[in-house]
Amino acid sequence: MKPETPLQRRVYDFIRERISSRELLPGQQLPTEQELSEHLQVSRITAHRALQRLAKEGLIQRFPGKGSFVAETAATEAVPSNVCTAGAAPGQSGPGGLLGFICPAVSDDFGLGILTSAIARAEERGWSMLVSFTHQSQAAEEVAIRRAVQAGARGLLVNPVYAEYYSDELLSLHLRQFPLVLVDKHLDKIPIPYVSTDNRAAAYDLTKHLIELGHRKIGFISPGVTATATLEDRFVGYLAALEDHRIPYDHTLNLSSLPTGGGINCPQEPDVYQIIRRYLQEHPELTAVLTTEYVFAGIVCELCRELHKRIPEDLSVVCFDSPQSNPFMKFTHIEQQQAEIGREAVDMLLDLIQGEEPESPSLPLPGRLVVGRSSGSAPAQ
Numbered sequence: 251m252k253p254e255t256p257l258q259r260r261v262y263d264f265i266r267e268r269i270s271s272r273e274l275l276p277g278q279q280l281p282t283e284q285e286l287s288e289h290l291q292v293s294r295i296t297a298h299r300a301l302q303r304l305a306k307e308g309l310i311q312r313f314p315g316k317g318s319f320v321a322e323t324a325a326t327e328a329v330p331s332n333v334c335t336a337g338a339a340p341g342q343s344g345p346g347g348l349l350g351f352i353c354p355a356v357s358d359d360f361g362l363g364i365l366t367s368a369i370a371r372a373e374e375r376g377w378s379m380l381v382s383f384t385h386q387s388q389a390a391e392e393v394a395i396r397r398a399v400q401a402g403a404r405g406l407l408v409n410p411v412y413a414e415y416y417s418d419e420l421l422s423l424h425l426r427q428f429p430l431v432l433v434d435k436h437l438d439k440i441p442i443p444y445v446s447t448d449n450r451a452a453a454y455d456l457t458k459h460l461i462e463l464g465h466r467k468i469g470f471i472s473p474g475v476t477a478t479a480t481l482e483d484r485f486v487g488y489l490a491a492l493e494d495h496r497i498p499y500d501h502t503l504n505l506s507s508l509p510t511g512g513g514i515n516c517p518q519e520p521d522v523y524q525i526i527r528r529y530l531q532e533h534p535e536l537t538a539v540l541t542t543e544y545v546f547a548g549i550v551c552e553l554c555r556e557l558h559k560r561i562p563e564d565l566s567v568v569c570f571d572s573p574q575s576n577p578f579m580k581f582t583h584i585e586q587q588q589a590e591i592g593r594e595a596v597d598m599l600l601d602l603i604q605g606e607e608p609e610s611p612s613l614p615l616p617g618r619l620v621v622g623r624s625s626g627s628a629p630a631q
Contacts, residue, residue, distance in 0.1 A: 257292045261300035264290060269309055269320055277358070280310060280318040308385075311355070314523070315548025316573070322356060322383060349599065350380045350398030352391060353409035353433070358573040359544045360586065361409075364433060367592025368407060375600060386411045395419040405429030405599045412478055416440065429602040433595050436612065438479040443602065443611040445595040449480050452584040452617035453487030456540050456568045459582065459619060461495045464628035465538040465566060468492070469503040471526065471550070472542035481506075484542045484570070503536065505529045508546065527553050530565075537628045538566040544573070547581050547624070562626030572622065580622035587615045 264286075268274040281289065286297040301318055304310045312318045349372055356362040365381065372379045380403055382394035388411050396419065398406055408430065410417060416437055423430045424442050432444035460468050468488075475485040485506070492499050508522055526549055530536070541547045547569035551561060559565050572583040594615070598608050 255296065257290075257296045258300045258303070261286055261290055261292060261297050262303055265300070265304055266309065274320050276320050276322045277362070278320050280320065282317060311357075313357070313545055313548065315545070315552050319357075347377055347404045348380055348402050349377050349596070350382070350395075350401075350403035350406040351408075351433075352382045352384060352394045352398065352406060354384050354386045354411050356383075360571040360588070363588030364409075364592040364595075367589040368433075368596050369592075371593045371596040375596070377596075377600070384411055388417055391417055392419040395423065399423075399428070405431075405603045407431050407433050407595050407599055409433045410435050410437070410478070412473055412481070429599055431595050431599045431602070433591065435478045435480045438482070441611060443598055443608055445591050445598060445613045445615070446480065447584070447586045447591070447617045448614035449483035449617075450487040450490070451614075452570065452586075452619075453484040453540065453542075454491045455487075455617070455619045456570075456582075456584060457488045457491035458495070459621070460538045460540070460566060460568060460625065461491065461497065463538075463566065463625060466497055466628070467500070467503065467533075467535045467537050468497075469505065469529070469533065469536050469539035470542075471508065471529075471539055471546050472506045473508050475506045481542055488540060503533060523549060523553070526550060527557075530554070530557060530559075536565060538568070538625070541567065541569045544569050544571045544581070544583070547572075547583075551624075561624055564629060566625040566628075568625055570617075572620070580624070582622040582625040583620055584617040585620045586617050590615055 265274070265280060274280065280301070283294050283297040283301065286292070287294045290297070301310065301312065305312050305318070308321055310318050311321050351365065351368055353361060353365065356365050369379045380398055380401060382398065384390040384394055391411050395406065395408070395417070406423065406429070408420065410420060410432065420430070420442070421440070424440065430442055432442050434446050436442070436444040436446060457468060470485065470488050472481055472485065475481045489499060505526070508525065526546070530550070530553060539550060541550065547567050550567050554561055554565055561567055566582070568582045570584045571586060572581040594613055598613070601608050
């Protein structure tokens with residue numbers, strides 16, 4: 251990285267001071283690079299580099315197609331390793347005891363609804379919640395699990411990070427029969443109770459929607475589908491819809507090599523854009539794509555503007571989750587029952603703590619297809 255210039259420092263200090271003073275709160279959107287450059291009289295590239303540094307330090311998170319946001323942990327530096335407790339004063343737990351909730355991160359498009367609902371449900375039942383963010387690091391996840399258990403958590407809700415192998419700490423908890431419920435994901439062949447969306451049915455519905463609009467060349471964009479059973483289920487749902495409608499599967503239209511979250515705040519970020527750009531350029535026959543994460547839909551949307559493709563006239567884009575606050579594009583998407591996932595996960599966990607077997611160790615909840623402006627009839631060939 252090039253040495254910092256005084257102008258970059260001006261932008262950096264401007265944002266950091268407002269985060270420290272809580273003028274900018276966790277989850278709040280920052281001014282755009284253009285707005286910063288105009289307000290502070292600096293070039294746009296100067297503003298960009300200052301925001302890059304803030305992202306590298308974990309103070310902000312950057313999402314293509316959405317903007318930059320104050321990180322959930324930016325204002326909690328006094329609390330080690332991204333940990334905070336809800337529902338009780340510091341150092342205390344509720345009358346029922348302490349639960350833990352460990353997840354990669356939360357955002358407006360997905361995660362925040364689950365977390366707030368889980369905290370509210372725990373408090374309703376007299377429990378406090380220790381929350382820890384792992385930022386898609388399996389090492390951080392293992393540290394967070396150990397810390398929560400050492401802090402006295404009597405049960406854990408865990409949304410595991412995407413990884414090639416299961417976390418040793420998760421497997422250890424399962425083998426010790428420690429009360430544990432997975433949220434949003436489940437582990438293939440490991441019978442840990444979980445609550446999530448019925449991802450297979452949801453991906454089937456998205457693909458069927460595109461097929462009913464006349465699309466036959468439908469791409470699939472995702473992190474590696476073997477990373478979790480969740481992604482594998484979405485891929486299986488996509489394949490099932492193609493098969494049921496007698497559309498041959500074209501493996502060249504499957505782009506499943508991307509990092510989760512679009513590689514945001516990771517060294518791979520430029521590569522993600524380049525990979526998706528090359529994919530779109532090499533497949534002019536595509537008339538639609540399904541992305542398993544909203545952030546990829548945002549990147550596709552950005553690149554289509556660059557490549558002079560219109561959405562949905564030239565390319566329809568559908569995805570999982572879509573923030574209501576997005577002013578640029580209302581994506582056709584699967585809306586997950588986040589509030590219900592949070593409530594059911596807490597209830598299942600408390601049943602386990604009390605020695606009661608859940609009625610079912612798995613609870614896949616139906617997603618709802620929301621038709622937006624990003625999908626339309628297939629273009630005439």
